[in-house]
Amino acid sequence: MQRPFPIEPVLQKISEYVEAFQLPSVTHIARDQHSPLYVLVSTILSSRTKDETTLVAAQRLFEHVGSARDLEALSEPELVRLIYPVGFYRTKARNLKKLGRILNERYGGLVPQNMAELLELPGVGRKTANLVLALAFDADAICVDTHVHRITNRWGYVATQTPAQTEMALRKKLPSRWWKEINTVLVSFGQQTCRPISPFCSTCPVSNVCPRKGVLRKR
């Protein structure tokens, strides 16, 4: 019989391994600023955008935005100028302006703390909502992005087709102490080592237990 994948020792090992790497941009902002609004906005900016681009654009925007009122007050062209060149910057600028208005009208300028209300905000899907809940509110939430989805499938820990399916599978079996952390740990690991195409298996700290499911090429 196949032995179960040793998820806890593996995540522990990888979390120590990635300490030398730069933190993912949104985690960096969350730890640095302690602002739910900044976590939400930077998560929206980070979609389809390289980490270093997200960080620079977010920092430029936050020089002008300290509250939801500031966000609403900026015009769309101003927002475009501040967040360029993040991916889909025009759509994101439109969504950010709407976001500022909705936060002011419905939530007194604060970011809501539950999944249902977060999902009603413009530009917010499950991935963003889970990251905001985990990083801004310390809630038990699992943010499954492309890295978490890919790597947990390579390990054979889940066998799923989409990030949404991965989230549901992880909610059933991942020990809760890793729910908030798994995204931060595997984003860094996925960017540096367990890359989408041709991962660096020869230097990987967990190569001795990884079945490399679906990996066609490796270094």
Ligand code: SF4
């Ligand atoms: S051995 Fe390769 S596929 Fe497995 S976790 Fe490490 S880098 Fe990823």
